[in-house]
Amino acid sequence: MEAGLFCPSGTMTNQIAIKAHTEPLSEVICDFTSHIYQYEVGGIAFNAGASVYLLHGERGILTADMVKSAIRPDDNIHYPSTRLVSLENTANKGGGAFYTLAQIAPIAQVCRAHNLALHLDGARIFNALVAADEKSQDYGQYFDSISVCLSKGLGTPVGSVLLGSKSFIKKTIRIRKVLGGGMRQVGYLAAAGIYALDHHVQRLSEDHIRAQALAEVLMASSYVQSLLPVQTNIVIITLVPEISTQTFLQKLKEKNILATEFGPQQIRLVTHLDYTDEMAEYTLTTLKNLSF
Ligand SMILES: *Cc1c(COP(=O)(O)O)cnc(C)c1O
Numbered sequence: 212m213e214a215g216l217f218c219p220s221g222t223m224t225n226q227i228a229i230k231a232h233t234e235p236l237s238e239v240i241c242d243f244t245s246h247i248y249q250y251e252v253g254g255i256a257f258n259a260g261a262s263v264y265l266l267h268g269e270r271g272i273l274t275a276d277m278v279k280s281a282i283r284p285d286d287n288i289h290y291p292s293t294r295l296v297s298l299e300n301t302a303n304k305g306g307g308a309f310y311t312l313a314q315i316a317p318i319a320q321v322c323r324a325h326n327l328a329l330h331l332d333g334a335r336i337f338n339a340l341v342a343a344d345e346k347s348q349d350y351g352q353y354f355d356s357i358s359v360c361l362s363k364g365l366g367t368p369v370g371s372v373l374l375g376s377k378s379f380i381k382k383t384i385r386i387r388k389v390l391g392g393g394m395r396q397v398g399y400l401a402a403a404g405i406y407a408l409d410h411h412v413q414r415l416s417e418d419h420i421r422a423q424a425l426a427e428v429l430m431a432s433s434y435v436q437s438l439l440p441v442q443t444n445i446v447i448i449t450l451v452p453e454i455s456t457q458t459f460l461q462k463l464k465e466k467n468i469l470a471t472e473f474g475p476q477q478i479r480l481v482t483h484l485d486y487t488d489e490m491a492e493y494t495l496t497t498l499k500n501l502s503f
Contacts, residue, residue, distance in 0.1 A: 212351045214380035216373040217401050218392045221246075221334045224358035224373040226254045227386045229295065231379065232328040232355065235260030237294040240281045242268040244304035246332055247297055258390075262291040270439065271302025272310060275317035282325050296322050299332040300339045304473075306438075307422075307445030309339035312349055319353040329353065334360040334371075338443040341415045355379065364415050364444055365407040366484030370400045411484060418444040418482040421491045425480055428498050434459065436476070446480040447473055454503050466497050 218224045225247050229239060239255055241248055243265040247255060255261050264281045266273055283290040298318065301309045322329040331354045333339075340347055350357065356375040361367040373383060387393055394400075419442075426441040429448050438448040450459055456472045463470055473479035482491075 212357060212374035213377045214375060216380050216383050216387060217394075217397050217404070218371050218373060218387060219369060219394065221332070221358055221360045221362075221371040222251045222254065223387070223390060223392050224371040225297075225330075225332055226251060226258050227383045227390065227392075228330050228356040228358060228373055228375075229255055229261065229297070230259045230386050231383050232295040232330060233259045233261040234294070236262075236291050238262040238264050238283065238291040239295045239297055240264045240266065240278055240293060240327075241297040242266050242271050242273055242299065242302070244268075244271045244302065245297065245299045246303055246334065247299075249304070261294070264293070268302075268305075270308040271299055271305030272308050272314070273298065273318065274314070275321045278318055279321050279325075282321075282327070293325070293327060295328045295330060297330040297332060299334070301335040301342075301443050301445070303334070303445065306440065306447040307335070307338065307443035308440070309342055309442055311343045312345055312353070315350075315353050328355040330355060331357040333357050335363055335443065337412050338364055338415050338419070341412065342419060342443050361404040361407055364418055364483050365404075365411045367403040367407045368400070370404055372404065414484070415444065418484075418486070421482040421486060422446050422480075424491065424495060425482070425498070428495050432498065432501070434501065434503055444482045446482075448478050448480075450476045450478065452476070458503070462501065462503070463497075466501075468494055468497060 239261055255263055266277050266281055278296055283293045301307045319329055336359055359372050361370045422441050422444045425446050429435050429438055434451055434454050436449045436451045471479045
């Protein structure tokens with residue numbers, strides 16, 4: 212990508228991109244579970260005045276055919292006009308499932324054929340790249356904009372970057388300003404981001420190995436009913452019906468382990484830069500010996 216825009220959060224980079232790609236009475240195609248729809252306070256309606264067409268992908272992963280089926284016919288004035296497709300890689304609600312470039316290429320082709328912009332919510336794009344053994348340089352050709360979180364697995368204190376062409380980023384600077392995202396202290400934060408990009412990308416594979424270790428222990432635990440396949444650094448379990456999420460989280464917290472409720476009977480655990488080998492060992496032993 213030619214240019215980037217530093218923002219305080221991934222919600223802001225996504226919302227700026229959506230606002231820049233759309234107009235009122237137009238529509239965004241995305242998965243039902245996507246962050247832009249579920250976790251950004253309905254910002255697509257609030258900020259962009261756009262509508263959303265929801266698809267039900269496989270663990271948050273869409274196909275070209277699904278996207279194609281969601282495109283509104285141009286000649287019917289009852290419909291909003293489709294403008295933008297947004298993908299999420301890795302898919303948070305999908306338990307960290309990821310797209311490969313081979314899956315993205317046909318979606319990009321559909322977008323191009325129908326004159327639609329393609330945005331990537333790449334909050335965890337480097338987890339996907341490391342897991343798929345692909346290069347970030349190969350991504351730009353498929354997307355009109357990419358949002359990257361520096362503050363998740365990459366481990367910086369704060370910040371996300373929106374990437375795009377020079378002309379696209381020029382357009383987004385005013386949107387960032389009106390949202391209050393222009394910061395005069397940003398050099399310090401950007402420096403942390405550059406450090407993370409230089410030093411914290413390849414090590415993400417360690418997070419993936421530690422997530423696998425968690426999955427193995429959890430799969431064998433009596434309090435776990437099922438778990439989503441673990442492909443990157445996210446582990447999502449469903450608890451057996453007798454144990455509530457509150458009881459489970461409280462018990463973990465007493466042992467100094469933090470996790471998140473992620474739906475009915477669901478718990479999410481995420482591995483990251485600050486989850487060391489020592490902590491991993493402690494966590495695995497604790498989870499193995501947890502009784503209710
Ligand atoms: C974390 C995250 C974001 C951005 O969230 P912020 O908390 O606003 O930085 C966007 N998309 C996905 C998939 C995320 O996990």
